[in-house]
Amino acid sequence: MAVAEVLNRSISQTLSTNGSAPRFEMNGKKATRFGFGEGLVVLGEKYDNVVVLGGDITGSVMTSYFKDKFPERFFSMGITEATATLVASGLALSGMIPFFATYGAFASCRNTDMIRISLAYNDANVKIGGGHAGISVGEDGATHQALEEMAIIRVMPNMTLVVPCDFLEAKKATIAIGEHYGPCYIRFGRSDVPSFTREDTPFEIGKAQTFKDGNDVAIIACGPMVWEALVAAYELEAEGVSARVINMATIKPIDRLAIVRAAGECKAIVTAEEHQVTAGLGGAVSEVLAQELPTPIEFVGVKDTFGGSGKPDELMKYFGLTSADIKSAVQKVLKRKQ
Amino acid sequence: MARLTHTIYPLATGFHGPIRPEPNKELVSKYGYEHFTAYKNSPDNSDETLHEIAQEIRRDIIRALVEAKSGHSGGPLGSADIFATLYFGGVMRYDAKNPWSPDRDRFVLSAGHMCPVLYATLANAGFFPKAELLTLRKFNSRLQGHPGRDMGLPGIESSTGSLGQGLGIAVGMALSDKRVDKNDRRVYALTGDGEISEGEIWEAALIAAHWDLDNLTVIVDRNNCQIDGRTEDVMKLNPVGDKFRAFNFHVIECNGNNISELRAAFKEAQSIKGRPTCIVAETFMGHGVSFMEDDYRWHGKPPTSEQAEQALSELVG
Numbered sequence: 095m096a097v098a099e100v101l102n103r104s105i106s107q108t109l110s111t112n113g114s115a116p117r118f119e120m121n122g123k124k125a126t127r128f129g130f131g132e133g134l135v136v137l138g139e140k141y142d143n144v145v146v147l148g149g150d151i152t153g154s155v156m157t158s159y160f161k162d163k164f165p166e167r168f169f170s171m172g173i174t175e176a177t178a179t180l181v182a183s184g185l186a187l188s189g190m191i192p193f194f195a196t197y198g199a200f201a202s203c204r205n206t207d208m209i210r211i212s213l214a215y216n217d218a219n220v221k222i223g224g225g226h227a228g229i230s231v232g233e234d235g236a237t238h239q240a241l242e243e244m245a246i247i248r249v250m251p252n253m254t255l256v257v258p259c260d261f262l263e264a265k266k267a268t269i270a271i272g273e274h275y276g277p278c279y280i281r282f283g284r285s286d287v288p289s290f291t292r293e294d295t296p297f298e299i300g301k302a303q304t305f306k307d308g309n310d311v312a313i314i315a316c317g318p319m320v321w322e323a324l325v326a327a328y329e330l331e332a333e334g335v336s337a338r339v340i341n342m343a344t345i346k347p348i349d350r351l352a353i354v355r356a357a358g359e360c361k362a363i364v365t366a367e368e369h370q371v372t373a374g375l376g377g378a379v380s381e382v383l384a385q386e387l388p389t390p391i392e393f394v395g396v397k398d399t400f401g402g403s404g405k406p407d408e409l410m411k412y413f414g415l416t417s418a419d420i421k422s423a424v425q426k427v428l429k430r431k432q
Numbered sequence: 433m434a435r436l437t438h439t440i441y442p443l444a445t446g447f448h449g450p451i452r453p454e455p456n457k458e459l460v461s462k463y464g465y466e467h468f469t470a471y472k473n474s475p476d477n478s479d480e481t482l483h484e485i486a487q488e489i490r491r492d493i494i495r496a497l498v499e500a501k502s503g504h505s506g507g508p509l510g511s512a513d514i515f516a517t518l519y520f521g522g523v524m525r526y527d528a529k530n531p532w533s534p535d536r537d538r539f540v541l542s543a544g545h546m547c548p549v550l551y552a553t554l555a556n557a558g559f560f561p562k563a564e565l566l567t568l569r570k571f572n573s574r575l576q577g578h579p580g581r582d583m584g585l586p587g588i589e590s591s592t593g594s595l596g597q598g599l600g601i602a603v604g605m606a607l608s609d610k611r612v613d614k615n616d617r618r619v620y621a622l623t624g625d626g627e628i629s630e631g632e633i634w635e636a637a638l639i640a641a642h643w644d645l646d647n648l649t650v651i652v653d654r655n656n657c658q659i660d661g662r663t664e665d666v667m668k669l670n671p672v673g674d675k676f677r678a679f680n681f682h683v684i685e686c687n688g689n690n691i692s693e694l695r696a697a698f699k700e701a702q703s704i705k706g707r708p709t710c711i712v713a714e715t716f717m718g719h720g721v722s723f724m725e726d727d728y729r730w731h732g733k734p735p736t737s738e739q740a741e742q743a744l745s746e747l748v749g
């Protein structure tokens with residue numbers, strides 16, 4: 095896709111109308127895992143071939159809602175993440191729409207070979223829920239803080255990967271992947287995070303949403319870092335910097351158009367994710383920019399290190415995943431801007 | 433409540449486009465492949481008929497492998513009797529002309545490297561022209577080195593090749609049939625014996641027994657051979673049957689190179705209620721070809737042209 099062609103498209107064609115929507119306000123806090131759980135129930139009510147596999151942590155990844163409502167379509171797999179993924183593949187090849195959810199650390203890392211062959215290469219209509227994403231898991235520490243899923247899933251052909259930013263978007267995204275054919279992975283978190291999207295905020299697989307307009311710098315974020323990006327952008331505005339905030343809720347397939355457009359119009363990019371920057375969102379955005387429109391870019395995310403125990407807030411601060419960190423990344427990238 | 437349905441089979445996103453390799457025409461006529469009519473699948477087929485079909489499957493394996501110049505000889509030859517019984521003894525229900533019919537029984541080749549025997553079996557059953565066997569492992573062939581569902585080859589239910597995965601997939605299929613759709617379809621999965629050192633096999637066994645999947649039959653090709661040597665030297669597996677018994681399977685141990693024993697075993701498996709069955713089929717790697725028989729070095733190589741000539745001359749009747 096030629097850069098000029100992208101830039102010539104009208105805003106209405108490439109950007110959602112959200113850019114000019116009213117400011118997002120925080121409306122309480124709720125973990126994205128609850129959105130996943132509620133989305134599953136909506137799917138279960140709609141379709142009799144949606145089934146759920148349990149991995150002995152149903153109460154943490156909220157598949158318990160589905161289990162209570164549709165016990166005859168809930169199947170306990172014990173603690174067999176890899177094989178549960180294979181069983182899900184067999185169910186999908188039989189016309190079912192199976193969801194299997196467990197901690198993201200295991201859903202991605204332990205299951206990589208299963209996902210590669212039995213889901214992705216098989217193009218099996220399986221939905222993997224990876225909970226407890228990122229260091230905001232808190233006290234459980236590094237073993238349970240998944241920071242690699244985006245890198246692992248993104249590299250697999252046929253996979254779709256969504257990372258919702260709040261409770262409501264998690265619910266919409268869960269329903270969307272259930273109704274979308276193909277192997278999908280949804281990443282969600284354990285701890286409460288700000289709720290701010292509205293019923294009418296669009297969610298579409300493969301489409302980035304501009305949550306705030308701006309043209310000095312574009313902050314491309316996913317997951318709970320979208321709220322941090324908004325906070326940073328509102329503060330920056332008061333300081334005279336016009337920052338665009340893009341919610342990159344689908345990591346694969348990534349919305350190349352939104353990235354190139356943001357780079358063309360803002361000429362400086364910051365990415366923000368609760369994940370390893372390497373091969374994560376930062377990596378994905380860089381790949382697009384390197385090819386389409388090289389642009390100064392700064393990364394907010396975990397930088398090649400493991401997490402650790404602590405309170406979520408304290409960890410987010412330590413690992414540099416707050417709105418303040420996004421603001422400093424913006425200052426840094428603005429200095430590099432031509 | 434509605435069902436959200438998608439077309440699942442065939443998947444034909446296939447590799448590098450629609451142009452398939454041409455089979456060698458001379459060989460096609462030499463082997464009489466263009467005049468071949470598929471064998472029937474019937475419980476009325478005699479043991480002798482099934483033996484003849486098994487020998488034909490073996491010949492086809494040799495012909496495909498020597499043309500491919502790479503691939504696995506030993507396991508496929510050794511398990512040909514299992515395949516002949518399953519597909520032509522009236523054990524599995526399928527319609528080769530309507531390969532994705534929703535009431536078919538399903539077969540998953542967990543030991544993906546053994547695909548030459550599955551391809552030869554499917555061709556003999558009429559799922560696709562026999563000539564296509566001569567495209568095994570060639571660029572853009574539907575007969576991939578390990579089964580790829582993306583090629584849309586009729587009869588290939590799942591991609592396999594990473595050992596230990598196919599059984600879990602078969603368990604998912606059986607779970608779907610027994611616990612969600614509540615139909616009477618049956619699912620068969622074949623694993624190598626070396627393959628069962630993979631942990632996922634035992635996780636799948638736990639799950640199959642937990643959910644009482646009596647519509648699932650697992651066949652372990654117990655040939656005592658794997659790549660590095662005899663299985664008991666590489667990793668002790670004995671007693672295989674008792675391991676599955678301890679996992680609450682109904683276990684049948686039989687001579688896997690004997691058609692009538694295999695027939696009886698499959699029949700028994702179909703009659704078992706409340707738990708899955710494991711057939712430990714004692715076979716010889718390379719069975720039917722004297723210089724390959726019971727020799728693990730034939731796990732993963734094809735015969736040379738001279739060896740193929742000799743093998744074909746031994747594989748009569």
Ligand SMILES: Cc1ncc(C[n+]2csc(CCOP(=O)(O)OP(=O)(O)O)c2C)c(N)n1
Nearest residue numbers: 507593594595624625626627657658659731
């Ligand atoms: C996960 C995985 N590890 C290793 C291999 C390589 N491999 C292919 S076949 C094989 C030996 C399998 O032995 P067995 O199941 O007894 O088959 P046989 O040699 O009898 O055909 C190995 C190690 C593989 N395909 N998948």
Ligand SMILES: [Mg+2]
Nearest residue numbers: 625626655657
């Ligand atoms: Mg073996």
